[in-house]
Each structure stands twice: as structure tokens, then as C-alpha cells.
Amino acid sequence: MAREEVYSGSIQRIEVMGTEDDEDFPWIEEDEYRELYRKMMIARKFDEKAFKLQRRGEISTYAPHKGQEACQIGAIFALGEDDWMVPSFRETAAFIQRGAPLEKIFQRWMGDANGQKGLSDLNTLPVAIPVGTQNLHTAGLGMAMEFEEDENAVLGFTGDGSTSQGDFHEALNFSGVYDAHSVFFVQNNKFAISMPIERQTNSQTLAQKALAYGIDGIQVDGNDILAVIKGTQEALEKARNGEPVLIEADTYRLEDHTTSDDSTRYRDEEDVEEWQKHDPLKRFREYLKEHEIWDEELEAFEEEAEEMVNEAANVAMEMDDPEFDELFDFVYKDMPDLLKKEKEELREEVNQ
Amino acid sequence: MGEKMNIIEAVNAALEDEMEADEKVIAYGEDVGEDGGVFRATEGLQEKFGEKRCFSTPLAESGIAGTAIGMSLYGFRPVIEMQFSGFSYLAFYQMKEHASRMRIRSRGDYEVPLTMRAPYGGGISALEHHQESPEAFYSHAQGMHVVIPSTPQDAYSLLRKSIQMDDPVVFLEPKKTYRAFKEEVDRDKEVELEASRVVQEGSDVTMVAWGAMVTVAEDAADEIDADVEIIDPRTIYPMDFETITESVKKTGRAMILHEAPKSGGFGGEISSRIQENAILNMEAPVERVAAPDVPYPLYTLEDFYMPNKKRAVKGLERVLEF
Numbered sequence: 121m122a123r124e125e126v127y128s129g130s131i132q133r134i135e136v137m138g139t140e141d142d143e144d145f146p147w148i149e150e151d152e153y154r155e156l157y158r159k160m161m162i163a164r165k166f167d168e169k170a171f172k173l174q175r176r177g178e179i180s181t182y183a184p185h186k187g188q189e190a191c192q193i194g195a196i197f198a199l200g201e202d203d204w205m206v207p208s209f210r211e212t213a214a215f216i217q218r219g220a221p222l223e224k225i226f227q228r229w230m231g232d233a234n235g236q237k238g239l240s241d242l243n244t245l246p247v248a249i250p251v252g253t254q255n256l257h258t259a260g261l262g263m264a265m266e267f268e269e270d271e272n273a274v275l276g277f278t279g280d281g282s283t284s285q286g287d288f289h290e291a292l293n294f295s296g297v298y299d300a301h302s303v304f305f306v307q308n309n310k311f312a313i314s315m316p317i318e319r320q321t322n323s324q325t326l327a328q329k330a331l332a333y334g335i336d337g338i339q340v341d342g343n344d345i346l347a348v349i350k351g352t353q354e355a356l357e358k359a360r361n362g363e364p365v366l367i368e369a370d371t372y373r374l375e376d377h378t379t380s381d382d383s384t385r386y387r388d389e390e391d392v393e394e395w396q397k398h399d400p401l402k403r404f405r406e407y408l409k410e411h412e413i414w415d416e417e418l419e420a421f422e423e424e425a426e427e428m429v430n431e432a433a434n435v436a437m438e439m440d441d442p443e444f445d446e447l448f449d450f451v452y453k454d455m456p457d458l459l460k461k462e463k464e465e466l467r468e469e470v471n472q
Numbered sequence: 473m474g475e476k477m478n479i480i481e482a483v484n485a486a487l488e489d490e491m492e493a494d495e496k497v498i499a500y501g502e503d504v505g506e507d508g509g510v511f512r513a514t515e516g517l518q519e520k521f522g523e524k525r526c527f528s529t530p531l532a533e534s535g536i537a538g539t540a541i542g543m544s545l546y547g548f549r550p551v552i553e554m555q556f557s558g559f560s561y562l563a564f565y566q567m568k569e570h571a572s573r574m575r576i577r578s579r580g581d582y583e584v585p586l587t588m589r590a591p592y593g594g595g596i597s598a599l600e601h602h603q604e605s606p607e608a609f610y611s612h613a614q615g616m617h618v619v620i621p622s623t624p625q626d627a628y629s630l631l632r633k634s635i636q637m638d639d640p641v642v643f644l645e646p647k648k649t650y651r652a653f654k655e656e657v658d659r660d661k662e663v664e665l666e667a668s669r670v671v672q673e674g675s676d677v678t679m680v681a682w683g684a685m686v687t688v689a690e691d692a693a694d695e696i697d698a699d700v701e702i703i704d705p706r707t708i709y710p711m712d713f714e715t716i717t718e719s720v721k722k723t724g725r726a727m728i729l730h731e732a733p734k735s736g737g738f739g740g741e742i743s744s745r746i747q748e749n750a751i752l753n754m755e756a757p758v759e760r761v762a763a764p765d766v767p768y769p770l771y772t773l774e775d776f777y778m779p780n781k782k783r784a785v786k787g788l789e790r791v792l793e794f
Contacts, residue, residue, distance in 0.1 A: 233579055240581035245545070247577075250569055256535060257570070260542015267498075267524055268546070287566075290535030297530055450576040451615050453583065453638045456666050456710035 129331040133339040133370075136346035137407050145411060148349070153413050156197060156345060160189040160401050161425040163213035166222065167375075169429045170212075170229060174379040178437060179229045183210045187343070187374035190400030191307045192277070193217040194348030195369075198356055199275050205244040206258045206276035208251070210307075214277065218242050222432030223439075232442055251312075252282030255291035255304060259364075262300030266362050273301040273359035275352070281312025283326050292333040292366065299362035303355045304330075306366065307342060309373035314386035330366035342369030343400040346407075374399070444470065477657045480650040482624040483513045483589070486631035487551060489659060491521050494549060497635060499526045501536055501553030501589075510555055511591055511650060537563035537588060541571050544584040551635055557592035557644060558601035564609065571640040572615030585638045589631075591647035592620075593684050593731055595778050597771040604768055605683075605732035610642045611709035611741075617641045617665050618708040622686035624655050626706060629663035637665070646683035665707045668715035674701035677725040677792055680716055680742055682708065685729045685779065692729075692784035698792055708738055716742060717749040724755040725791045729784055734762035756794030761787035 136142050146153065167186050173179045185192065192213035199205060205218055215225050219242055228235030228247070236246040248254035258276025265272055282288050283306060295302045306326050310317045323329060330337030336358060340351035348369060355365035372395040376383045383392075408414040448455060448463045455463075477485060491497045499514055505528035508515035517526040529536050533554055540550040554560035571584045594603030610618045619634055619641055621627040627645065634641040671686060676698040681689035686704050693700035701719050705711050720726045726746050728739035743758040761779050769777050 233577060236577060237579035237581055239578060245578075245582070246574075248570070250565070253538065253565065253570065256538020256566065257542040257545065259535075260539035260544075261546050262542070263539055264543045264546030264548055267543075267548075274542075286532075287534055287538060290530075290532040290538070293530055293532070294535050294539050450578075450580045452617075453575070458666070458710035458713070 129328070131325050131327045131337055131339055133341070134347045134351045135341040135344055136350055137344045137403060142346070150413060153408060154418060156193060157404055157408060157418060158421055158425070159193050159217050160213070160345070160404060161421055162222070162428060163189045163193060163216050164401055165422075165425040165429040166212060166216065166225070169433050170226070171379065173433060180231060181378050181380055182229055183378045184375035185210050185213050187372050187395065187399065188307055188309060189213045190345035190348055190404065191305070191342045191369045191371050194345040195275060195277075195305050195352045198349050198352035200272065201243070202272040203243065203356065204261050204272070204274040205242070206254050206261065206274060207245060207247055208254060208277045208279060208282070209247050209249045210279070211247070211277050215244070218244050220244070222429060223435040226433050226436035227439060230436055232439070234442060252278060252285030252288045254278070255282065255288045256294070258302050258304060259291040259294045259300050262295055262302030262359065262364060263298045265301040266299050270301070271360050273303060273356045275303045275305055275356065277305050277307065279312065280306060280308040280310065280317050280320055280326060281315065282306075283329060284320055289333075292330060292335060292364070295364035296333040296335045300364050301359045301362060302364045303352065303359045304364070304366045305352070306368045307371055308368050309371050311373055311377070311383070311387065313377040313381060314383075316387070325368060327366055327368035335364045335366060337366040337368065339368045339370060342371030343398045343403060345400060345404055371400075372398070474657045474659050476654040477624045477628070478651045478654045479621065479624050479627045479645065480511055480513055482628040482657050483631055483645060484515055485657065485659070486628045486635075487514060487517060488520070490632050490635045491517065491525060496547060496549045497551060498524070498543070498548055499551045499553070500529050500540075502531055502555050503528050504553050509553060511647065513553065513589070513645075533559055533562035534566055537566035537571065540586050541566060541574070541584050544586045545574070545582055549585045549635060551587045551589060554588060554590035556602045556604070557590040557606050558604035560588070560590050560606065563588065567610070567616065567640060567642065568613035572613050575639070576615065583638050584640050587631075587634045587637075587641045587643055589643045589645060591650070592644040593646050593648055594768055594774055595648040595684060597774065600768075600770060603774070605730070605763075607644055607708045608732055608736055608738045611738055615639065617710070618644070619665060619706065620644045620646065620683045620708055621706065622646060622649070622683055622704050625657050625661060626663060626669070628657045628659065629661050630665070630706060633663055633665060644683070648684040649687060652687065663706075666710050666712050667707065668703050668705045668712040670715065670719070671702035671704050672700070674699040674723065676700065676723055677727060677788060678703060678716065678719040678723045679727045679729060679788065680705065681729040682706065683731070685731055688779065688781055688784055689729055691781045692788060695781065695785050696788050698788065700788065711742070713742070713745040713749070717746060720746050720750045721753040724753055725794075726754075727759040727761065727787050727791050729761045729779055729787070731763055731779055733765045734760055735765045737762050756791050759787045759791040
């Protein structure tokens with residue numbers, strides 16, 4: 121009997137803040153550091169505002185991203201204008217960094233799909249709620265880029281729970297087979313509603329799942345925005361050359377799954393408190409102080425961000441609700457006769 | 473007039489002509505590349521258009537449909553093949569929740585001009601799962617077109633039209649009649665969706681049938697001593713109920729023949745529409761001849777399961793003698 125090792129692989133973790141990797145500081149423009157902080161603060165304030173609006177009945181359900189700002193803003197900071205973004209459902213901070221207007225983001229959370237109109241100008245797909253299924257769109261877009269011999273890439277968000285879905289695995293497999301220009305960005309926030317990562321998978325890391333499909337996997341400290349940027353930049357460079365990458369961002373969901381959830385039923389408050397210490401906003405603020413970028417203007421920005429968010433929320437709340445006609449718009453490119461008839465019948469019944 | 477073709481040859485010709493006409497049209501699925509598909513629908517396409525426009529994929533139906541959505545969003549016009557419709561349920565989720573919703577979700581910013589082809593239906597003594605008729609499932613997924621041809625000409629013209637549509641289309645091909653008969657196919661003939669075809673005119677009873685059941689309907693009409701009007705809706709959803717209703721107003725009697733199980737089958741919807749719109753002209757309740765509410769059996773039992781000429785004739789007799 122003979123045995124030999126036919127495969128072995130390893131996963132590397134990227135951290136930047138407070139490590140040797142940061143020796144070449146500054147590796148982005150000073151203004152960019154400041155802008156990143158501002159965006160993180162806006163995203164944080166958006167989250168807080170949306171929560172309040174939900175409690176007041178202005179929003180039906182909201183999925184908070186608190187604690188994941190570094191993941192989303194860092195990843196999208198690395199993404200170019202010609203690249204594409206595929207969101208899952210908790211990517212409000214990513215939409216903000218991508219340039220979606222705050223009032224439009226509120227508009228969608230307030231139940232009006234028109235909030236998603238205009239995303240095509242940003243090469244960004246609308247929110248995909250069914251967990252993990254959007255990964256195949258990330259794969260398909262990346263395949264299309266390879267087929268067209270374009271030099272751009274697509275970054276698709278997904279979460280730890282989604283790595284159990286078949287579509288996630290099919291997406292990695294297709295990407296590997298067709299040299300897709302795809303980066304799969306998994307925010308491992310440790311919980312899929314109530315299911316902890318330890319029971320979601322027996323894999324030691326999520327990044328290692330890439331190796332089974334012959335593509336690269338890396339892990340980044342997801343609460344270190346600079347690690348996220350470094351890891352994503354490296355991944356995108358590979359993807360643009362037809363080498364897809366799976367990034368696992370190690371982070372934590374500081375809030376409930378959604379406003380309909382009560383996470384005290386399934387996790388210890390102490391764990392949450394422990395992760396609060398690693399709050400990405402707090403860490404980045406400390407970092408900016410250490411590197412003497414921090415100043416009064418940034419100190420005062422929290423209030424400014426709050427005003428921006430309040431103003432956007434007010435604009436969204438003052439928007440007219442969509443008209444009756446819009447119920448039937450965009451189901452098909454040209455409305456079938458069947459729907460035209462149904463529409464007129466319903467119009468009569470609802471007196472519109 | 474054009475050359476004589478059977479249905480599978482017409483499908484192949486439609487793919488070839490559409491790929492020729494539009495370089496964004498690509499065809500992919502399991503074994504569709506070098507092998508030309510298990511039924512040879514994509515025969516010769518890889519050779520002619522290259523591996524980037526016609527290729528075989530890993531064995532994953534959801535992966536095929538989901539990546540085709542991504543390809544569509546980037547400007548391609550994919551025609552994907554599900555090897556058998558009984559395996560297409562793995563792609564159902566992508567088709568229903570994403571392909572058919574992308575336009576409305578983005579308020580018209582994005583569209584998914586994707587055609588999903590699948591051989592469907594029974595009567596060929598195949599293995600389990602290889603003989604399903606899932607048209608009703610797909611017809612309840614708003615935002616898609618569900619198309620079923622019954623002749624080589626319709627297979628050609630409807631497939632070309634389906635590929636040209638900017639909405640997702642589920643194109644179900646009656647595999648029992650893939651090679652059953654040939655007819656001359658006019659490659660210039662255009663056909664609209666949501667438009668029924670009157671197969672034959674008649675004044676005593678209206679019989680609605682699609683796919684491989686159209687041939688059964690014709691045979692039954694030949695056998696019975698009555699003047700039968702046969703209508704093939706061709707687009708199952710959104711269906712042209714108008715033509716059917718007008719026919720029933722004329723004949724006063726209607727029978728629907730389909731090979732999917734009766735409960736929840738699309739015949740129920742047609743029956744309701746007829747009664748909503750033509751009740752005052754009707755001489756008899758709408759008759760439905762369909763498969764029983766059991767799973768498609770292994771093939772030693774399929775002759776009991778599949779509606780055939782004998783059952784169609786009996787159905788016609790019931791509705792005529794009421």
C-alpha cells in the first residue's frame with residue numbers, strides 16, 4: 121500500500137492596525153483615511169436612525185449593520201467605478217460607500233422599491249434577501265467579464281449562514297471553472313439569526329472552503345478597515361486577471377439580526393460586550409489618533425453625520441407613496457394583455 | 473418555403489439563427505457543448521460559434537440559472553438548457569425569485585433576457601423524474617413567460633421570439649414529439665407570445681391542448697363524429713384566454729387536455745376563465761382530461777397515466793352528450 125499527500129493548502133489572515141504590515145503608513149492618501157472615518161460614522165448614524173424609525177413605525181423591519189462598517193466600507197473603498205457590487209441584505213454601509221443617496225436607502229427600507237432605482241448607474245445590484253442565492257449572480261457577472269475580456273471585477277457580499285447554501289458552493293465552483301472575475305466577500309458576523317458559526321459548519325475557517333474549488337481564500341480582520349482594504353485590493357487584482365477569491369471577514373454583529381429579533385434569547389451579553397471593545401469605529405478612531413490624523417473636525421463630525429442622516433430620513437418620509445399604476449409597472453417589459461385587463465379591473469375595485 | 477424539420481431540428485435551427493443574428497446570444501447547460509445536448513438540440517453549435525458561445529457546464533441546475541442571471545445583467549442573452557424539466561426545480565428558485573423579479577426590484581434599471589429551455593412531458597418510457605410536466609409551477613411565477621410549442625414551425629418561431637424577449641422565458645419542449653413528424657419550416661415566419669393558435673376550426677366543441685397533447689387532440693377529433701375546434705395556446709403564461717373564450721362562445725362546450733396532474737394543473741385556470749367569460753353561452757360544464765393526482769410512474773404504468781386518444785374521445789363524448 122502506498123500513500124502520498126495529493127493536496128494541501130493553507131489560509132492566511134491579514135491584519136494591519138498595530139502590526140508590522142502597517143510600517144509603510146500612509147499607504148492611502150491622508151484625506152482618504154479621513155473620508156473612510158466619515159463614511160463609517162454616517163453608516164453608524166444611519167443604523168441608529170433607522171432603528172428609531174422602526175420603533176416609531178416609519179420602517180417595518182430593519183437589518184442593522186452595526187459592527188460591520190469596516191467590512192462594508194473597506195471592501196467598497198477598494199472597488200473601482202467600473203467594477204460591480206452585488207449586495208446581500210445587510211449592506212447599507214456598502215451602499216453608502218458606493219454612493220447611493222441616503223434618502224434612497226431610507227426609501228427602500230420604508231417599503232418603496234423606487235429607492236433602488238438608479239443603482240445601475242453605480243454598477244450595483246439591488247438588495248437580495250434570499251440568503252446565499254445572490255452568489256450565483258456574482259459568479260455570472262464575473263464569468264461575463266472574463267468572456268468579454270474586460271479588466272474589471274465584481275465583489276459580492278454574503279454571510280456566514282450562506283456558506284451552508286448550495287448556491288454558495290455552486291458559485292465558487294462555476295467561478296473556478298470559468299476564471300470568473302469574482303470576489304466573494306463573506307462577512308462572518310458569527311450568527312445566522314440565532315445559529316452560531318460553531319454549529320453552522322465544522323470548518324475551522326470559512327475561507328478554506330475556497331480551496332476545495334481550486335480558488336484562493338483569505339481571511340481578514342473584519343473590524344480593521346485597513347486589513348479589509350488590503351485584502352480586498354489583493355483579491356480584486358487577482359479577480360481582474362481571472363482568479364476568483366473568497367474573502368472571509370472576521371467580524372461580529374453587534375445588534376439583533378433585525379428589528380424583529382431578540383438576540384438575548386440565544387447569546388450572552390458578555391460576548392457582545394467583549395466584541396464592543398473591538399468596535400471597528402472605535403478602533404479606527406484610536407488608529408487615527410495614534411497617527412495624528414485625528415483633529416477637531418473629525419471630532420465634530422459625529423454631529424454633522426447625525427444631521428445628514430436626519431435630513432435624509434426627513435426627505436424620505438416626505439416622499440409620496442408610489443401610485444397604484446406602479447403595482448403593475450416593470451413586471452414585464454411590455455405589459456401582457458392579461459395584466460392590462462387585471463390592472464383595470466383592480467383599479468375599479470380599489471377606486472383608483 | 474423552407475426545409476422539412478422535426479421539432480428538435482427546429483429548436484437547433486432557431487438557436488443557430490439567433491446566435492448568428494445576435495452575438496450576445498450564448499447557449500449553455502449540461503452536455504450541450506461538444507456532445508450537442510442529450511437530445512442533440514445544440515448539435516453543431518459549439519463547432520460553429522466556439523466554446524465561449526456554446527459550452528457544457530458543471531452539473532448544477534441552480535448554478536446554470538443563477539450564473540445566467542449574472543451574465544444577463546452584464547449584457548448577454550443566455551439560452552440555458554435543463555437536461556430534463558424534472559431536474560429544473562433546482563433552478564426554480566433562481567428563476568422565480570430572481571430572474572422574474574430583477575426588473576421590478578430595480579424599477580426597470582435591470583433586465584434578465586434569459587431563456588431556459590427544457591424537454592418536458594412523458595410517454596417515452598424514461599426513468600423516474602424524466603417525464604414531468606411542470607408548466608403550472610412556472611406559470612405561477614409572475615414575471616416570466618412560459619412557452620410550449622407543438623409543431624416544428626412553432627418550435628422554431630417561438631424559440632426565436634423567446635430568445636429575443638427582454639424578460640425571462642421558460643421554454644418547454646415536448647420531447648415525446650421531438651422526432652414524431654416533420655413539416656416545412658419557414659425561417660422568416662414570426663410568431664408573437666400570448667397568442668393562441670387555432671389548430672383546426674369546428675363548431676360543436678372547443679378542445680384546448682398544448683405540447684404533445686395537440687397530436688392526441690387531433691387524433692381524437694378525427695375519431696369522433698363531431699366538429700371539433702382545437703386551440704393550442706402556445707404561451708401557457710400569460711395565456712391568450714381571449715381566443716379560447718371566443719371559441720367557447722361559439723361552440724358552447726369546452727374540453728381541456730393536458731398531461732400534468734389535474735389538481736392545480738393549468739386546465740383549472742383555463743376552466744375558470746371560460747366560466748367567468750362565457751357562462752351564458754355554455755351548454756355543458758368544462759371537461760378536463762388530465763393525468764391523475766399521482767407522481768409520474770415508472771414506465772410500466774405510464775400508459776394508464778398519460779392521457780391518450782381513448783381518454784380524449786371519452787372526454788369529448790361526455791361534454792358533447794351532457
